[in-house]
Amino acid sequence: MNDVVVARIGKPLGLKGEVTVRVHTDLPQERFAVGAVLATDPADRGPLTIRGARMQGMIQVLAFDEAHDREGAEALRGTTLLAPADAVEEDDAWYESDLLGLTVVTVDGAIVGQVSGLQDRPAQDLLEVTLVGGGTAYVPFVEQIVPEVDVAGGRVVIDPPPGLLELGED
Structure with missing residues (x-):
């Protein structure tokens, strides 16, 4: 089973470890459900467990169990989030x-x-x-x-x- 890119972590947001992400999936609600565990690239930054997910305007914001402050969030900047290709079926979706x-x-x-x-x-x-x-x-x-x-x-x-x-x- 191949992993696919579902998001790329951007800048930290606030002081509680939240980050903005660039979404690469049609089903963010399923991919970013609380408790979901995502592999990372580079691999040594993960895996990461979703602690929270919300929208701020048009921007997806995620929080992870592994990053509780701004410093932890900053260390994740540029990390690619991966999930198994068939973990959530996306109709008419191509990678x-x-x-x-x-x-x-x-x-x-x-x-x-x-x-x-x-x-x-x-x-x-x-x-x-x-x-x-x-x-x-x-x-x-x-x-x-x-x-x-x-x-x-x-x-x-x-x-x-x-x-x-x-x-x-x-």
Whole structure:
């Protein structure tokens, strides 16, 4: 069973060991339940046990049994939180590791390039695509534009609106 990234710890918040996190899961309520134990990268900073989880505006805030003050929270900055890939099933969810290297084709079958990254954004994720002719395009990872992801077949099918592939060219 492979571990997947579910969050990356940011800066401390307050004096009681809370930290902000950048969420990399569609189901934070399940992944960050009180008592959940998460592996870490680097491994020597964990495992970490969730003591508390809350939202502050649009920001996810976590507290861990292993960090009770600001100094402990600061020591966790930059730590990646990991969970087993199948611990919580996420429908229609793909991890960056699943997508990297997949061939990107249009609905008409034209080869566009290759997936080189997945950028986590507040409004929507973006597929980073290295274009066949050089440069990079950023494709909104939404069903209307990315109607098919075929990991087993090694491809992602896109239906880009006119001009989208030219927007991000280097």
